[in-house]
Amino acid sequence: MYPARLISVRVFFLLSLFIPLTAQTQVYYYEINEAVEKLYGLSEELKLKEARAFSAKVKKEQPGNLLLYHIDNYADFYEIFISEEEHIYEKYSAFKEERLKQLKKGDASSPYYLFSQAEVLLQWALVDLKFKNYVSALYAIHKATTLLEENKRKFPEFIWSDKSLSVIHAIVGTIPDLYKKPLSWISSFEGTIEQGYREICDMTCSVETSNVFYKEVYVIKALIELHLVDDKMAAWSTVSQTLLDEKSTPLLQFILANVAHRTYHNDIALSILRKRKKEEEIPFFYLDYLQGAYALNNLEDDADIHLLSYVHHFKGKNYIKDAYLKLAWHAYAVKHDEALFYSYLNQIKVNGESITDEDKYALEIAEKGALPNRTFLRSRLLFDGGYFERSYRELMDIEKHVKVEDQNEFMYRKSRILFEKKQYVESITGFRTIINQAERSYDFYVTALFYTGLSYERMGEIDKAISFYELVLKQDSGAYKTSLHQKAKAGLMRLRS
Numbered sequence: 001m002y003p004a005r006l007i008s009v010r011v012f013f014l015l016s017l018f019i020p021l022t023a024q025t026q027v028y029y030y031e032i033n034e035a036v037e038k039l040y041g042l043s044e045e046l047k048l049k050e051a052r053a054f055s056a057k058v059k060k061e062q063p064g065n066l067l068l069y070h071i072d073n074y075a076d077f078y079e080i081f082i083s084e085e086e087h088i089y090e091k092y093s094a095f096k097e098e099r100l101k102q103l104k105k106g107d108a109s110s111p112y113y114l115f116s117q118a119e120v121l122l123q124w125a126l127v128d129l130k131f132k133n134y135v136s137a138l139y140a141i142h143k144a145t146t147l148l149e150e151n152k153r154k155f156p157e158f159i160w161s162d163k164s165l166s167v168i169h170a171i172v173g174t175i176p177d178l179y180k181k182p183l184s185w186i187s188s189f190e191g192t193i194e195q196g197y198r199e200i201c202d203m204t205c206s207v208e209t210s211n212v213f214y215k216e217v218y219v220i221k222a223l224i225e226l227h228l229v230d231d232k233m234a235a236w237s238t239v240s241q242t243l244l245d246e247k248s249t250p251l252l253q254f255i256l257a258n259v260a261h262r263t264y265h266n267d268i269a270l271s272i273l274r275k276r277k278k279e280e281e282i283p284f285f286y287l288d289y290l291q292g293a294y295a296l297n298n299l300e301d302d303a304d305i306h307l308l309s310y311v312h313h314f315k316g317k318n319y320i321k322d323a324y325l326k327l328a329w330h331a332y333a334v335k336h337d338e339a340l341f342y343s344y345l346n347q348i349k350v351n352g353e354s355i356t357d358e359d360k361y362a363l364e365i366a367e368k369g370a371l372p373n374r375t376f377l378r379s380r381l382l383f384d385g386g387y388f389e390r391s392y393r394e395l396m397d398i399e400k401h402v403k404v405e406d407q408n409e410f411m412y413r414k415s416r417i418l419f420e421k422k423q424y425v426e427s428i429t430g431f432r433t434i435i436n437q438a439e440r441s442y443d444f445y446v447t448a449l450f451y452t453g454l455s456y457e458r459m460g461e462i463d464k465a466i467s468f469y470e471l472v473l474k475q476d477s478g479a480y481k482t483s484l485h486q487k488a489k490a491g492l493m494r495l496r497s
Contacts, residue, residue, distance in 0.1 A: 030112035043074040046280040070116040077123040084316025111158035114151040118144040162199040170196025236263040264386025285314040297385025320352025325362035
């Protein structure tokens, strides 16, 4: 008879031979290495099938490297955000909690432990916002902010916490007071534009270009400069000096072209988009939309080809109505075809959704069904492309023949050009004329309020600028109300910080 103790020891030894060693001794860690960099690059290039296959392979070779789960999320985020297709959103939503579960297996003493979880949460918040799941998005933003702020306290030398915190702090500063109280029930969101901008600027002084996330820092900096700080020159300088010579990926083309256009480098934006090879595994039809829109701003004959590609192939919801409006404008402003103009106007009513300001405006124009003044339209399109002298000449050719009912629009377009030419005194005179005749055109009235405030801000007359920004926030309707409110709020935060 064998002693019971001896039997139990032998049984334990035999069982241990059949239990995988990795299950007992697996060490989890967060490491940025060549494989992680390659995986990140494949996602950025939208080679998503290859990225997912490569990720599966590397996880077998580096089963403990949890950073792979963080980078995995980029592929899903890009595909959902670009496609805007509900079934893709639902398909990949199942992976969110599993990734977060994996990331929580790591060492809490690593600065990447909280950082990676927060980044995944923020990417899903952006996706949830796009699909109007606002409660889920706000909760994810709250959770991510909490994690990042805790990470910053625990690891003050770890600069990457500020990458996303800078955006959160800057955007919180633009939230209208009307929405702050409801948001306070969910989270104590705090921050200012100045705080966010300072955080991202500090990062650019210390970020290493060898780090896989470094391009995101410069993209964030440029977007804050462009949309919140109101410094177009700084935004263009940020991307042109740091990203313009980078390997051209669809996502980088989108950022560069967008910033170039919005900073009045439309020819460069078109050049960037024309170099596109259209080899994305996930078709990035929004780039067709941008190319068509920017070509229209130069009154090019073939602008409609790219816009038609967008409306015929894109299966998402946004900018469809706006693309049809741009097709209508092209038909009339470039092709002199009134029948085609009305045909496209009718398409606005039955296609796409009215979620963005641009799509809402397109539907409003379609429902009015009025043929625009062709000269005003051409001037507007050129102006939006930054071709100010050409835009001004279009207006001056008809200055002596403007009808009484068109005087407000003529004055508005002329004043906008004068503003961009930094002739602020003259632009304010024009905008005030519109403000004094608000009943003629409420849409021009609200925009004139904002640009009067911005003109005063540029001139250093702070009190007057603040008073006009406050007037903008009191308006509860009009085209581009949402974006004008955000811009006015950003102006107030700049001046009061």
